[in-house]
Amino acid sequence: MIEAIDVTKSFGDVVALDGVNVSVPEGSIHGLLGHNGAGKTTLVHILSTLLEPTSGTARICGLDVNADAQEVRRRIGLTGQFASVDEQLSGRENLMLIARLLGATRRQAAVRSEELLELFDLSEAAKRPASTYSGGMRRRLDIAASLVGAPQVIFLDEPTTGLDPTSRIGVWEIIKRLAKDGVSVLLTTQYLEEADQLCERITLLSKGSVVAGGTPAELKAAVGQRMVTVTLSSESEVPAAVRALDAAGFRAAPQESGAVVGVPVAASADLAVVVRTLNEAQTEIAELGFSEPTLDDVYLRLTRENAGTPVPA
Numbered sequence: 001m002i003e004a005i006d007v008t009k010s011f012g013d014v015v016a017l018d019g020v021n022v023s024v025p026e027g028s029i030h031g032l033l034g035h036n037g038a039g040k041t042t043l044v045h046i047l048s049t050l051l052e053p054t055s056g057t058a059r060i061c062g063l064d065v066n067a068d069a070q071e072v073r074r075r076i077g078l079t080g081q082f083a084s085v086d087e088q089l090s091g092r093e094n095l096m097l098i099a100r101l102l103g104a105t106r107r108q109a110a111v112r113s114e115e116l117l118e119l120f121d122l123s124e125a126a127k128r129p130a131s132t133y134s135g136g137m138r139r140r141l142d143i144a145a146s147l148v149g150a151p152q153v154i155f156l157d158e159p160t161t162g163l164d165p166t167s168r169i170g171v172w173e174i175i176k177r178l179a180k181d182g183v184s185v186l187l188t189t190q191y192l193e194e195a196d197q198l199c200e201r202i203t204l205l206s207k208g209s210v211v212a213g214g215t216p217a218e219l220k221a222a223v224g225q226r227m228v229t230v231t232l233s234s235e236s237e238v239p240a241a242v243r244a245l246d247a248a249g250f251r252a253a254p255q256e257s258g259a260v261v262g263v264p265v266a267a268s269a270d271l272a273v274v275v276r277t278l279n280e281a282q283t284e285i286a287e288l289g290f291s292e293p294t295l296d297d298v299y300l301r302l303t304r305e306n307a308g309t310p311v312p313a
């Protein structure tokens with residue numbers, strides 16, 4: 001439904017996108033991740049016909065964004081990085097206005113506006129000017145506005161930036177519901193937890209290039225490391241513990257602080273093997289921890305690699 005093939009975009013000397021490929025199937029949520037200036041908004045603008053790529057192809061529902069821009073616009077909704085609702089108008093008036101601009105009759109516009117106000121929990125505030133809305137309400141109205149035309153594809157550029165945790169979860173619910181109804185979603189985010197929660201697949205952008213892609217689980221497995229952290233009852237037990245674990249095939253390493261040993265493992269099942277090995281070596285475990293890799297590990301590692309800084313193994 002959303003396809004970027006070898007998309008490049010330069011602004012003078014600045015290469016904002018350098019041969020980017022992205023593909024989003026119907027009803028799926030795709031995350032575009034990257035730090036400030038990575039090129040996320042630029043890609044969203046190209047895919048939503050607001051910018052022309054310098055080279056490469058972008059297609060929405062199989063339609064070329066340049067050649068069929070008009071047709072593409074009828075199929076997409078866009079919620080930009082910065083709110084675009086009219087502050088003077090009420091929530092209802094904002095939605096009515098857009099519906100009318102899209103060619104709906106007064107009656108159709110009213111029906112659609114009521115539906116969306118209801119869906120986004122804005123019915124009670126429908127008559128108030130948007131200037132009196134909280135940040136979360138404004139964001140919801142903004143997303144509602146991009147859905148007036150019942151688009152098949154929606155772009156959300158940092159939909160939850162600046163929202164409190166409760167409002168953020170509210171927006172996540174809305175996005176999940178959209179995908180369930182078959183809408184294809186491309187969202188940009190700086191929040192790794194958001195990408196992890198929502199996205200089936202993720203593209204990680206750094207300085208205009210794709211540095212990684214895949215499901216959140218794949219990315220974590222490729223980069224992150226599962227770790228068992230063992231705290232022994234005394235520091236004097238550390239050498240024996242490390243020897244026993246090494247003999248059992250682990251690459252155990254004493255940690256900086258006191259009696260702690262870190263053991264990288266391949267699977268959570270290895271936890272039991274670590275415990276057994278330490279018991280057999282007659283070392284006493286005071287505390288045991290197990291950590292899964294997070295998307296933060298992936299992000300930090302890959303964006304650092306791309307910046308040319310060597311990454312410790």
Ligand SMILES: Nc1ncnc2c1ncn2[C@@H]1O[C@H](COP(=O)(O)OP(=O)(O)OP(=O)(O)O)[C@@H](O)[C@H]1O
Nearest residue numbers: 011014016034035036037038039040041042043081
């Ligand atoms: N109209 C423009 N003219 C010149 N340079 C631009 C223009 N638009 C974007 N850029 C540059 O392209 C690069 C990518 O910008 P973009 O806005 O796509 O990043 P982003 O990933 O959305 O960042 P943020 O997280 O801050 O929103 C940046 O270096 C930016 O300065």
Ligand SMILES: [Mg+2]
Nearest residue numbers: 040041042081
């Ligand atoms: Mg941006």
